[in-house]
Amino acid sequence: MPITNGDVKQLQGASFFRPAEDLLDASKALDVLKSEYASRDGLDIESLLDSKKHGGLTYNDFLVLPGYIGFPASEVSLESPVTKRITLKTPFVSSPMDTVTEHDMAIHIALQGGLGVIHHNCSADAQAEMVQKVKRYENGFILDPVVLKRDTTIGEVKALKEQWGFGGFPVTENGKLGSKLVGIVTNRDIQFESDLDKPVSAVMVTEKDLITAVHGTTLQEANSILAKSKRGKLPIVDKAGNLVSMISRSDLTKNQHFPLASKLPHSKQLICAAAIGTRPEDKLRLQKLVDAGLDIVILDSSQGNSMYQIEMIKYVKENYPGIDVIGGNVVTREQAASLIAAGVDGLRIGMGSGSACITQEVMAVGRPQAAAVYNVSSFAARFGVPCMADGGIQNVGHIVKGLALGATTIMMGGLLAGTTESPGTSFVSREGKLVKAYRGMGSIDAMQDKKAGAGGKDSQKNNAGTARYFSEGDSVLVAQGVSGAVAHRGSINKFVPYLAAGLKHSLQDMGSKSLADLHHSVQSGDTRFELRSAAAQVEGGIHMENYEKKLYA
Secondary structure, eight states, X not given: OOOOTTOOGGGTTOOSSSOGGGOOOGGGHHHHHHHHOSSOSSBOHHHHTOHHHHOSOOGXXXXXXXXXXXXXXXXXXXXXESSSSOEESSOEEEOOOTTTOSHHHHHHHHHTTOEEEEOOSSOHHHHHHHHHHHHHHSOSSBSSOOOBOTTOBHHHHHHHHHHHSOOOEEEESSSSTTSBEEEEEOHHHHTTOOOTTSBGGGTSEEGGGOOOEETXXXXXXXXXXXHHHTOSEEEEEOTTOBEEEEEEHHHHHHHHHOTXXXXXXXXXXXXXXXXXXXXXXXXXXXXXXXXXXXXXXXEOOSSOOSHHHHHHHHHHHHHOTTSEEEEEEEOSHHHHHHHHHHTOSEEEEOSXXXXXXXXHHHHOOOOOHHHHHHHHHHHHGGGTOOEEEESOOOSHHHHHHHHHTTOSEEEXXXXXXXXXXXXXXXXXXXXXXXXXXXXXXXXXXXXXXOTTTXXXXXXXXXXXXXXXTTOTTOSSOOOSBOEEEEEOOBOHHHHHHHHHHHHHHHHHHHTOSBHHHHHHHHHHTOSOEEEOOHHHHHHTSOOOSSOXXXXXX
């Protein structure tokens, strides 16, 4: 007689799996797991990344096995070092590509707790100006405000507002910091003024109407005065009334809206990074960037293990000890060792794995990204050198895997190129989709761009693309990248929080409460992995006739 649905009486104590007398006590399941299974389920990191057995793996070739969830995702910490001295609240870095990172991107990703690396496919002055804009965007005490004289014209003030992106300027006797404060001119004072030759002394808020604070006031006290005054700026003066510094209401607002912002503890300015090459003239570029307030310099090369980069690392560490240096790119322990010995504060890992890069195809040189990240980061960790996984990032899952393999931060190019804050041009594709222009720095378009050389006949020698791929003097340029477009993704202010939320939930699934916990768990063998066959990759994808892939809301 067949058993009907739900009818267990016919089993009469027997089990579907084995005879009833052989069944174990369910309450002892955890004890049996520990005593009778010699190893944990899945593979440890060394077994997974054994190139002799499995070849070189990339992110799609494996999965991380789940752990135990004992906490909410909101308690996961994403703090991670980007250099030996600097830690970010979110481990995201924007790539120094001319269609990804200029000052707008650097500002907004820093406000979200990440770091922007300003590209160098432009003149040194233009790059330094972008660094200044990042550093001036948010401050505690503004120690180097733009100061005006009484006879500065309204036209000049409007030009300064256009240049710097803000419109409140103190006015002193001689137009310099340290001289007697006589007034402040704000947007409201000049907004409807049509006479551009009129001096600011005719429209400014004068000294008798100003609210100031005395030098020595703490930042917390100054913010309290500013909040109560309902004014936009609070000048800080000495006992003689000379201007010493300022604080801004807009910075107070930014502190409330962006609690994760990457800022220096003493100045409260946003942390800013920029890329340079390894040519002699890049030393002059670096000086301008340092004068503009640069915090981190990235030495931009497709193959970092070179005499040029080693010499530049030593030069920077000797002449600018306050600047952190990130070297690269590297994909092997041998490459990394040379740069670590030279004194780098961080490493950038990846060669040929970027979405717009064809180095592996054209040069037959490089390494699958998962193998590269694990081998370099595990070696660099022995010397306390943080590593940045650069390239091959197409989604949150790839970010998670890069970090699980040992990277402390993730650099993204194509994934961020479609955001509003990138410098690329938006347009509608032939398919009717909104996209933004994106190109690899090894593309012919990038290597022939003349902005870096100010349009001169030696533009190729000054170009960031040719410098990155050692092609400055070539009569024939060999492309190592392509030009194209990526889907528009909206604002960084929504996209980066989505990436961070996805990363937190992934760490929760793994049972790791922080990135430091994840690294320790991987190293100890507690976090396990599984190889992924081609069929498994298909299985993990979408199997629908029609669907809409909406990533966040």
